Amino acid sequence: MKKKSVITCLFIMLVVVMMFGVYQIYAFLTHESTSVHQFQIDEITGTVNVDGAEYVSVVTTDDLAYYDYADFKVANKYDLINKMASKIEVEIKFNSNFNTRTLIRLPKHSEKIGICYIVLIGEEPFSSTSIDFSSVNDNDDFRTILDNYNQSKLEDLYTKNVNAGSTNLQTFKFNVLVWGDYYSLSDSDKPSYLNKEYDLNIDAKIVQAIDEYGGTLDYEND
Amino acid sequence: MKMINTSNKKLYLVIAVVMLALITFTTIAWLSFGEEIEKIFKPGDFELQTVYTDSTDSSSITPEKGVYHFNGLSKIDYESVKEQVDLGYELPVHHLENIKIDLKVNAKIAGYLRVKVLDEWVVTRDYFNFDRVTTEVVFKEYDEDENGNIILHFDVAEGWVYDEKTKYYYYSELIEGGTTNLSIPFITGGISYSPKTSTTYYEVCVASVSSIAEMVQANRYEAIWGITEIPKEVSNG
Numbered sequence: 001m002k003k004k005s006v007i008t009c010l011f012i013m014l015v016v017v018m019m020f021g022v023y024q025i026y027a028f029l030t031h032e033s034t035s036v037h038q039f040q041i042d043e044i045t046g047t048v049n050v051d052g053a054e055y056v057s058v059v060t061t062d063d064l065a066y067y068d069y070a071d072f073k074v075a076n077k078y079d080l081i082n083k084m085a086s087k088i089e090v091e092i093k094f095n096s097n098f099n100t101r102t103l104i105r106l107p108k109h110s111e112k113i114g115i116c117y118i119v120l121i122g123e124e125p126f127s128s129t130s131i132d133f134s135s136v137n138d139n140d141d142f143r144t145i146l147d148n149y150n151q152s153k154l155e156d157l158y159t160k161n162v163n164a165g166s167t168n169l170q171t172f173k174f175n176v177l178v179w180g181d182y183y184s185l186s187d188s189d190k191p192s193y194l195n196k197e198y199d200l201n202i203d204a205k206i207v208q209a210i211d212e213y214g215g216t217l218d219y220e221n222d
Numbered sequence: 223m224k225m226i227n228t229s230n231k232k233l234y235l236v237i238a239v240v241m242l243a244l245i246t247f248t249t250i251a252w253l254s255f256g257e258e259i260e261k262i263f264k265p266g267d268f269e270l271q272t273v274y275t276d277s278t279d280s281s282s283i284t285p286e287k288g289v290y291h292f293n294g295l296s297k298i299d300y301e302s303v304k305e306q307v308d309l310g311y312e313l314p315v316h317h318l319e320n321i322k323i324d325l326k327v328n329a330k331i332a333g334y335l336r337v338k339v340l341d342e343w344v345v346t347r348d349y350f351n352f353d354r355v356t357t358e359v360v361f362k363e364y365d366e367d368e369n370g371n372i373i374l375h376f377d378v379a380e381g382w383v384y385d386e387k388t389k390y391y392y393y394s395e396l397i398e399g400g401t402t403n404l405s406i407p408f409i410t411g412g413i414s415y416s417p418k419t420s421t422t423y424y425e426v427c428v429a430s431v432s433s434i435a436e437m438v439q440a441n442r443y444e445a446i447w448g449i450t451e452i453p454k455e456v457s458n459g
Contacts, residue, residue, distance in 0.1 A: 002230070005230055006230075009230075009233075009234045009237065013237060013238060013241050016238070016241065043255075044254065044255035045255060046255055048256065048257040048259070050259055050261070055257050055259060058260045058261070058262060059259075059260070059261045059262070060261070060262045060264070061261065061262070061263055061264070062263075062264040062265070062266055062267075062330055063266040063330045063331055063399055063400065064263040064264060064265045064266060064331075065265070065266060065331040065332070065399075065439055065441070066265070066439075067441060068441070071441060077441075080332070080396075080440055080441055081441075083332045083396070083398065083399065083440070084331060084332050084399065084439075084440060084441060086263055086266075088259065088261050090259065092256065094255055103254070103256075115263060178263055180263075180265060193265070194265050194267075195265075196265070197262055197263065197264050198262070198263045199260055199261065199262045199263070200260070200261050200263065201258060201259065201260050202258070202259040202260075202261075203256070203258050203259075204256045204257055204258075204259060205254045205255065205256030205257075206254065206255050206256055207254040207255075208254070
């Protein structure tokens with residue numbers, strides 16, 4: 001009796017698995033023929049390069065320069081601002097035969113005391129016209145404006161469908177410019193600012209374009 | 223029997239939850255591709271080295287030896303040379319006119335470079351007075367002529383601009399971040415003083431040369447060096 005109950009239970013579970021599996025897979029099965037229905041399961045594959053090499057583990061650099069927020073309000077200082085920026089250069093090469101979206105997440109500046117950063121999509125330059133800093137009165141304003149800019153750029157990026165490439169190999173690039181931010185440090189940390197290290201985490205993903213649950217796009221929670 | 227049925231139900235429920243979780247986890251894993259990237263940033267700095275050589279044979283000139291001018295000959299140092307000359311020893315020659323100073327730079331971040339030359343010229347005049355010699359120091363500084371014009375005692379390479387207010391030579395080009403083992407010519411030779419001689423006296427000129435080289439992060443020269451801009455016009459005075 002007990003054995004029969006177990007077998008019954010397992011059978012029911014198997015049916016449940018198949019039901020859920022079919023429901024999940026349905027979102028990206030492709031229809032190849034009207035006479036014979038053939039379905040294949042697609043996936044996204046590729047490589048992620050950081051600073052010119054395939055990303056394997058944490059990358060380290062020792063070229064961080066501290067920069068004053070006031071200089072970002074001066075148009076003719078942007079040549080130097082760019083030259084003095086430390087960078088993360090990311091290139092994602094991926095293969096998909098269905099539409100995709102690009103999901104990039106950066107932490108808020110409140111989580112990364114000591115550095116400030118801006119995301120640039122593709123070959124986009126960073127110039128005095130990139131962001132309006134005229135309302136900046138202090139370092140907090142500056143960091144808030146950078147947060148708003150990054151969030152806006154990445155949310156806008158996420159809303160755009162990337163059509164499946166005919167060669168099935170696509171490339172997406174973005175850079176993050178980073179500077180040291182002395183004025184965001186606490187008073188106790190300022191004396192040792194030249195010896196401090198900072199880490200920045202970036203979540204970079206290519207995801208399928210169709211929201212499988214049929215709901216609206218949600219950059220924060222997707 | 224009742225206890226066994228209740229126990230089985232709990233078991234089935236646990237199995238169902240586990241299976242559902244596995245399905246969900248497995249399905250989500252291949253809806254996306256990417257990485258969580260982490261990069262660590264450390265502040266950059268500079269490495270700066272001043273290299274003194276003799277341009278005739280590229281031999282190095284060390285602070286211990288120095289470079290002096292003595293009536294066209296060199297000395298190790300004034301006091302010891304007088305002693306050595308009196309004893310009749312030959313001395314190595316590093317003539318002031320052959321002095322060469324280069325800056326070796328490694329820069330993790332972009333910066334500007336400046337150098338101050340510290341030179342002291344001591345000219346003494348020995349008067350003959352029968353069997354006695356009286357030594358008189360004629361001058362110790364040799365920076366201005368009789369009209370008050372600054373005299374530059376060295377030939378300076380291209381790219382350097384002298385600022386009279388700070389008395390530094392500024393390298394007008396920005397040193398880019400990521401620069402490694404860059405050798406920048408600074409001084410390519412000295413302009414010697416011509417000691418005078420007469421029937422009653424002869425002069426001896428000893429020049430001591432050293433330098434202070436500084437590098438600053440490119441956006442901080444105003445605050446650190448107290449100047450409003452990096453001198454750009456090429457001038458050798």
